[in-house]
Amino acid sequence: MLWAGFTESSMRPSAHQFAEEKAVVEKPLDSTTKYIYLSFDDGPLFGTSSCISICEDEKVKATFFQIGLHQSRSNWGKKLYNRILSRPDLFLLSNHSFTHTYGKYVQFYQQPDSALADFMHAASVLNTTNNIVRLPGNNGWRTDSIHFSSKMVRPLIQKLDSAGFNVLGWDLEWNYTRNGRPIQTATHMANLVDSMFQLKAYKTKNHLVVLMHDHMFKNEADSVQLLQFIQLLKYGNKYQFARLDQYPGLKKQRINNY
Numbered sequence: 480m481l482w483a484g485f486t487e488s489s490m491r492p493s494a495h496q497f498a499e500e501k502a503v504v505e506k507p508l509d510s511t512t513k514y515i516y517l518s519f520d521d522g523p524l525f526g527t528s529s530c531i532s533i534c535e536d537e538k539v540k541a542t543f544f545q546i547g548l549h550q551s552r553s554n555w556g557k558k559l560y561n562r563i564l565s566r567p568d569l570f571l572l573s574n575h576s577f578t579h580t581y582g583k584y585v586q587f588y589q590q591p592d593s594a595l596a597d598f599m600h601a602a603s604v605l606n607t608t609n610n611i612v613r614l615p616g617n618n619g620w621r622t623d624s625i626h627f628s629s630k631m632v633r634p635l636i637q638k639l640d641s642a643g644f645n646v647l648g649w650d651l652e653w654n655y656t657r658n659g660r661p662i663q664t665a666t667h668m669a670n671l672v673d674s675m676f677q678l679k680a681y682k683t684k685n686h687l688v689v690l691m692h693d694h695m696f697k698n699e700a701d702s703v704q705l706l707q708f709i710q711l712l713k714y715g716n717k718y719q720f721a722r723l724d725q726y727p728g729l730k731k732q733r734i735n736n737y
């Protein structure tokens with residue numbers, strides 16, 4: 480995998496870039512470093528606040544894939560959205576569609592033009608400044624270097640690709656119960672991360688994307704699990720945390736476009 484994509488960076492120039500560069504000097508990027516991309520989907524929801532606070536306290540980078548409808552429907556949602564945006568050194572806020580298909584996945588993907596319009600609407604509501612999206616309920620990928628999708632979502636992925644978007648899925652999901660609570664323990668998840676690196680079970684060498692959902696951490700007992708998971712991953716300095724705009728091989732962002 481090309482490392483140039485990481486160092487040249489799709490990061491926007493900002494004051495935080497200097498902090499980023501300093502971090503690079505302190506810990507040089509090389510093909511032996513293992514990167515973890517924590518990603519939280521479907522916010523803003525109950526639980527988003529815990530995800531933000533825990534990542535801030537632990538100083539780990541993460542990506543929040545937000546739903547336009549959730550962000551736009553309340554001041555409460557907008558506050559959470561603004562908290563994420565206020566930490567560009569740690570967080571990336573990306574597009575997870577406007578409607579999340581309203582639960583009608585098949586129809587959504589069967590109508591790629593209206594699905595693309597749904598993403599464009601979310602981009603305008605969320606005012607995203609990056610060209611990264613994640614499909615609702617589907618682990619499809621499309622970057623410069625990764626083409627991975629089921630037949631059902633391929634027409635939409637092609638349209639998103641033509642419109643300049645990178646589509647990013649995940650390598651490992653922390654599953655949840657019907658009530659939205661985490662199924663696996665933090666220890667089990669941290670062991671899975673270790674195993675996946677050992678087994679090279681990732682799309683890009685030494686880069687692992689972990690999917691979680693904000694709502695899983697709405698209860699105190701469950702948010703402790705998230706904290707423990709992060710602390711286990713930090714233990715021994717085996718891994719470096721990154722935002723998904725740092726993922727290698729992304730399509731470059733068009734100027735004044737997504």
Ligand SMILES: [Zn+2]
Binds near residue numbers: 520575579614615616
């Ligand atoms: Zn989702």
